[in-house]
Amino acid sequence: MTVTYVIDGARITGLDRFWDVIGEAVNGTGGYFGRNLDALADCLHGGMGTPDDGDYVFEWRDHTASARALGHEETARQLRQSLQRADPTHRAALRHRLDEALAGRGPTLFDRIVEILRDEGPGDVRLR
Incomplete structure (x- = not known):
């Protein structure tokens, strides 16, 4: 069932x-x-x-x-939080995802x- x-x-x-x-x-x-x-x-x-x-x-x-x-606004908020505590090797990718979210693009x-x-x-x- x-x-x-x-x-x-x-x-x-x-x-x-x-x-x-x-x-x-x-x-x-x-x-x-x-x-x-x-x-x-x-x-x-x-x-x-x-x-x-x-x-x-x-x-x-x-x-x-x-x-x-x-949506994109909450995604950007979460990405900002992640960026603050991210390993330096991941920051560029997170910044790119944040920029996309702020522009209303991306998942x-x-x-x-x-x-x-x-x-x-x-x-x-x-x-x-």
Whole structure:
């Protein structure tokens, strides 16, 4: 039997809120399901609330609201934070990504999260 986890996109106002919403969708109030993109990918591989057999789907309702909240502006905000603590060898690439986000170009956090949900775990994601 397929388990469906509902992500309420209307509740997502930025990346920090996304972590709360997906954590609650999978593991209930106060639940954890990653607090960064790498941890999200790890959680999708099981043992963090999803069925071991991978028979699950994320139904992302009102995903257009989430796409706005996790768009270029929020992407740029997160990249600025990353740039401050980045290893010097990664700063040029981060600066380039930041410049692209500030110009409204390139992948957004929303794009990256959807990619991770689709590609990293055995489950699926449906945008509604």
